[in-house]
Amino acid sequence: MIAHQPEGVKVLLGGLLIDGNGGSPVKDSTVVIQGQRIKAVGDRSQVVVPEGAEILDCSNRVVMPGMIDAHLHLQKANVAYFKNYQLGTILTTPQLLLLYSLRSAQIMLEAGFTTLRSHPHFMPFEPNSEWYGVALRDAINAGLFPGPRLLSAGGYVAITSSHFDLIASRTLPRFPGVTADGPWALREMVRKVLRAGADFIKTCLSGGGGTAQEEPDIRNMTQEEIDAIVDEAHAFNKPCSSHCFTALSQKMAVKAGIDVIDHCVFTDDEAIELMAKEGKYLCPTLSHRSDRAIEERMAHGAPPDVIAKMRKLQPYCYENFKRIHQAGIKIAMGTDTQIEPTIGTNAHELELYVMLGMTSMEAIMSATKTAAEAIWLDKVTGTLDPGKFADLIVVDGNPLHDIRILQDKEKITMVFKEGELLVDREKGKSAGVLRQPVYRGGAY
Numbered sequence: 227m228i229a230h231q232p233e234g235v236k237v238l239l240g241g242l243l244i245d246g247n248g249g250s251p252v253k254d255s256t257v258v259i260q261g262q263r264i265k266a267v268g269d270r271s272q273v274v275v276p277e278g279a280e281i282l283d284c285s286n287r288v289v290m291p292g293m294i295d296a297h298l299h300l301q302k303a304n305v306a307y308f309k310n311y312q313l314g315t316i317l318t319t320p321q322l323l324l325l326y327s328l329r330s331a332q333i334m335l336e337a338g339f340t341t342l343r344s345h346p347h348f349m350p351f352e353p354n355s356e357w358y359g360v361a362l363r364d365a366i367n368a369g370l371f372p373g374p375r376l377l378s379a380g381g382y383v384a385i386t387s388s389h390f391d392l393i394a395s396r397t398l399p400r401f402p403g404v405t406a407d408g409p410w411a412l413r414e415m416v417r418k419v420l421r422a423g424a425d426f427i428k429t430c431l432s433g434g435g436g437t438a439q440e441e442p443d444i445r446n447m448t449q450e451e452i453d454a455i456v457d458e459a460h461a462f463n464k465p466c467s468s469h470c471f472t473a474l475s476q477k478m479a480v481k482a483g484i485d486v487i488d489h490c491v492f493t494d495d496e497a498i499e500l501m502a503k504e505g506k507y508l509c510p511t512l513s514h515r516s517d518r519a520i521e522e523r524m525a526h527g528a529p530p531d532v533i534a535k536m537r538k539l540q541p542y543c544y545e546n547f548k549r550i551h552q553a554g555i556k557i558a559m560g561t562d563t564q565i566e567p568t569i570g571t572n573a574h575e576l577e578l579y580v581m582l583g584m585t586s587m588e589a590i591m592s593a594t595k596t597a598a599e600a601i602w603l604d605k606v607t608g609t610l611d612p613g614k615f616a617d618l619i620v621v622d623g624n625p626l627h628d629i630r631i632l633q634d635k636e637k638i639t640m641v642f643k644e645g646e647l648l649v650d651r652e653k654g655k656s657a658g659v660l661r662q663p664v665y666r667g668g669a670y
């Protein structure tokens with residue numbers, strides 16, 4: 227399917243409108259889409275329906291912004307494709323993983339996600355790892371394949387022996403330049419990633435949980451190194467995110483002027499106060515350590531010590547999520563989907579947020595308005611306001627009553643990206659973006 231610029235006017239009539247701004251839903255709404263953008267939106271009695279417009283009946287449906295996953299890794303060997311993710315990662319070329327990532331992006335669009343911010347895949351043997359995710363974004367933007375709006379980090383910016391470096395086995399050789407040490411070498415790395423066309427910089431300030439080889443409370447760089455990375459990203463007008471498991475890493479990140487803090491598995495009162503005061507965005511990525519993720523990893527060959535580590539970290543993730551939410555820190559929905567959980571089930575993250583104290587409306591905002599702000603796209607998407615791109619979904623059921631509805635793609639009956647109806651599951655329709663409905667299975 228080649229993307230085209232829709233000329234006509236479409237009107238979504240009669241749906242319950244949740245516009246992403248957090249106000250009361252509008253019971254009987256009208257949304258006017260002209261070309262790629264929202265022309266008018268509001269109560270049916272107050273919005274004029276242009277003559278000759280194509281009318282789409284949305285009565286008994288919810289109309290809301292397309293969802294945003296602000297943190298996932300499209301290029302990793304997801305369990306949906308590879309029986310053994312460790313073998314899948316080692317034995318698969320980056321080029322093949324890139325093609326799988328296209329399918330993953332399309333699955334996400336079919337699940338109601340119109341924007342994804344894809345984080346890197348560490349490739350110790352690939353000196354130009356930053357090219358891959360950027361190529362996928364450009365292919366979708368060029369209309370070669372239908373897919374969600376994509377922001378790509380390209381490659382990681384990280385020091386030797388950091389969490390990212392240790393995602394690969396210690397024994398694998400590293401190509402020179404896949405990590406860097408010292409402020410100037412890291413500045414050069416940022417510039418190299420941005421030269422490839424990355425949309426944001428992703429770095430790492432603490433140890434992590436993905437492997438059994440490292441402790442989460444290891445400091446991963448000095449203050450002057452993180453200062454250099456953030457300064458360099460901002461010099462090129464790009465945002466910077468950092469993996470921050472610990473209170474120390476969160477404080478260092480805020481001091482450096484970071485834009486988004488990822489994970490927050492551990493924290494303390496001082497770090498929470500600082501993040502709240504400075505208005506930082508936090509991406510909790512709870513799905514990655516949920517019961518579902520643990521089960522999936524066990525079923526796909528993860529060693530017992532990795533499983534034990536995930537189990538140990540989960541209560542800290544959940545408890546500290548409650549603390550950061552209660553402190554009023556801005557939460558942008560992100561799942562860290564990579565080797566697991568299964569791609570397309572990402573709205574499970576919202577169920578966890580509600581389980582831990584968010585209202586359903588707050589959870590929806592975390593995946594729409596707040597996520598768009600965190601990734602610097604709030605001027606163009608994230609809410610249904612006139613002038614923004616018509617990125618929206620129509621849902622058969624009310625996620626304010628049961629947030630789990632958003633995990634059921636059969637209930638997401640329409641998906642619009644930039645005014646184009648790319649997925650249509652309304653009665654008698656079966657239009658989608660996946661070219662091959664029957665997937666024949668991964669190699670390992």
Ligand SMILES: [Zn+2]
Pocket residue numbers: 297298299345562
């Ligand atoms: Zn991640």
